Amino acid sequence: MLIGMTYDLKDDYLAAGYPLEAVAEFDSLITIDAIDDSLRLLGYETIRIGNIKALVAFLAQGNRCDLVFNIAEGLHGLCREAQIPALLDAYEIPYVFSDSHILAVTLHKGMTKAVVREQGVPTADYFVIHDEEEIERVDLPFPLFLKPVGGGTGMGISANSIVRDKIALSYVAKLLLAEFRQPVLVETYLDGREFTVGITGTREGARAIGVMEIVVDPSCDLGVYSYKTKQEYLDFAKYHLVGGEVALECEKVALSAWNALGCRDGGRIDVKMDSLGRVNFLEVNPLAGLNPVDSDLPILCRKAGISYHELITRIMDSALLRMGKARSRCIS
Template sequence: MLIGMTYDLKDDYLAAGYPAEAVAEFDNLVTIDAIDDSLRLLGYETIRIGNIKALVAFLAQGNRCDLVFNIAEGLHGLCREAQIPALLDAYEIPYVFSESHILALTLHKGMTKAVVREQGVPTPDYYVISDESEVGSVELPFPLFLKPVGGGTGMGISANSIVRDSLALSHVSKLLLEEYRQPVLVETYLEGREFTVGITGTRENARSTGVMEIVVDPSCDLGVYSYKTKQEYLEFAKYHLVGGDVASECEKVALAAWNALGCRDGGRIDVKMDGQLRVNFLEVNPLAGLNPVDSDLPILCRKAGISYHELITRILDSALLRVGKVKSQCVS
């Protein structure tokens, strides 16, 4: 079986002049090499294709592959993560991870919350601001938390994201609208503990790989898991695997959200406790980072005793099961 690999290589975009924050979600060669090594260890032939423009050229030349391992985030628009999957759909080439319409939905944090809430999954009250004139329509009690609806890797998140009065709400909303040119999610700020839940599998086969608490040093962005914190996680963030009733409740909420959204194969769900210690859905990452060293999902799995190779195998096996291919055999 020939597996194509699609991705956005961060260095290519930095060399082209894009700012670091704009390409923070993109991958480096460490990630590409690690995935490639795992796929080859499983006995598959691989071909590195690259970003969407490289994929277009690859397909236009008549090339095909049996499956695509897609981790491309895309660059333009709120459907950027869906672009390569949609193109592969058109060419009837199966791929790893969620379908194009799911990736388009889940990149918009407000729409994602609407879907999970409709399915009974608890999530903080929210409002989406698309224009400065809408700030006055926000009727949620303070404190509130603000972030771009389509950001990832902490994009647009800082100590200023926590707002405690109308003046700050107006000011921060204006800054985010102007800088990121996309709507702003305003939601009730939860003061409790924050966790991320790793998931592999699809529908009834979806399983948690573990629950990891994220504790941020309050000296960095007031303890917010921000862009800066994520870039300097060794200094400012601590990660702890949790178990017991807390983990069970986190997994319950995460798996309910995962299946409500129709996500596939592997990813992460972020959850947080409110003042009554109830676990709430925050957001989903259906294209979770797979850097073997510093991405949250591999860190979580490592703490849970799941090797990087086993993680890639579980993700791939979920995709192979969906498309009717023979499952791989994990070689530790």
């Protein structure tokens, strides 16, 4: 089986002059090499294609592959994560991870919350600001938390994201609208413990592989899991596996959200407790980072005793099961 690999290489965009935060979600060669090595260890032939423009050229030249391992985040618009999957849909080429429709919905944090809330998954009250005129329409109790609706890797999140009055709300909302040129999500601030839940599988085959608590040093952005914190996590963040009733409740909320959204194969769900200790859905990452050293999902797996190769194997098994193919052969 020939597996194509699609991705956005961070160095290419930095060389083209893009600022570091704009390409924070993009991947390094370390990630590409690690995925490629695991796929080849499983016995697959691989071909590195690259970003969407490279994929367009690849397909236009008449090239095809049996399956695409897609981790491309895209660059422009709120459907950026869905662009490569949509193109592959048009060519009837199957791919790993969630489909184009799901990736379009889940990149918009407001739409994501609407879907999970409709399905009975607990999540904080929210409002989406589309322009400055809508700031006055926010009618939620302070404190509130603000972030771009389509950001990832902590983009647009800092100590200023927590606002405690209307003046701060207006200031931060206008700042985010201007800087990121997309709507702003306003949520009731949850001041409890924060967790991320790793998941592999699809629908009834989805399983939580671990629950990891994220503890941020309050000296960094007032303890917010921000862009700065994520970039400097070795200095400011600690990660701990949790068990017992807390883990079970986190898994319950995470799996309910995963299946309500229709996510596939592998990813992460972030959850957070409110002041009463109730677990709430925070957001989903259906294209979770796969850097073998720095990304949350591989970190969680290491702490749970799951190797990087086993993680890739489980993701591939889910994709192949959907395709009606034989499971991967792990020869680690």
